[in-house]
Amino acid sequence: MNKLILSTAVLAMTAGAALAQDVVRMGTEGAYPPYNFINDAGKPDGFEIELGNELCKRAELTCEWVTNDWDSIIPNLTSGNYDTIMAGMSITDERDEVIDFTQNYYPPTASAYAALDEGADLMGGVVAAQVNTIQSAYVAESGATLLEFATGDETVAAVMSGEADAVFADLDFLAPRVEENAELMWAGEQVPLGGGIGMGVRESDTELKAKFDAAITAMKEDGTLNAMLKKWFGDDTQTYE
Structure with a gap:
């Protein structure tokens, strides 16, 4: 009170x-x-x-x-x-x-997954997302294991290091990172949120x-x-x- x-x-x-x-x-x-x-x-x-x-x-x-x-x-x-x-x-x-x-x-706009393998397990694997975002809330309810980070760049780094199977984030945030990194690719389908x-x-x-x-x-x-x-x-x- x-x-x-x-x-x-x-x-x-x-x-x-x-x-x-x-x-x-x-x-x-x-x-x-x-x-x-x-x-x-x-x-x-x-x-x-x-x-x-x-x-x-x-x-x-x-x-x-x-x-x-x-x-x-x-x-x-x-x-x-x-x-x-x-x-x-x-x-x-x-x-x-x-x-x-x-x-x-x-x-x-849409949110999207990016991974090192387009066949990554998005519903049962480990998915990185930024803490306190609509993306992290979605992953938490999807069945995947949510791995949260303070910044968006850290979520991408987790995928590149193998710590996470995929990253789920705003499409416009991920697009330049997928374009600039030959190893990173889109996985699954886009998801409209918010x-x-x-x-x-x-x-x-x-x-x-x-x-x-x-x-x-x-x-x-x-x-x-x-x-x-x-x-x-x-x-x-x-x-x-």
Whole structure:
């Protein structure tokens, strides 16, 4: 009960905090290219960084980027360490019970398996996935032995080292790795998961959410979001009509 009261108090204190301060802090992982990564200059970069900067400009907000490990990215949003999450986060009912989401800025896409053998045992073998993702939840229910890692790159490394039979991850994350590595290949069929990728915000920050929703809508309507999606994910990526 005391924990519940404390949590409620913290949420009340952070209500509207993002708009009560001069800078909106944008949380990202910095380890999930091409969505987000750290460039050679040591700065956050990628699709979501470019998109987030444009959304902040259109919403007339001053924003700064904060990097945070994936496995604690939601708790650190709700505790007020930053004001948004843009980290390749799929919109799910489970997450929506804890935080709120803008409309999606990346349409629902497929997840996929990659392995060293296209005949790898995907349902009964060992499958690597990033911790606390929709992919890890899927593997846990599939019958396979789930091997979780903190980052996406570690899941691929587990397959390359023979620690895992396959990796299950977002298709757009795996595609360049399969293309660049002659030993890695697609296995099984693609699996549609989630409701697209959106920006996470605290449930109390309704005004901030509305500002970003309006900016995302404007980018969809004028075609700039589609252009950005093709820039980062290729001409064959899903776009908005």
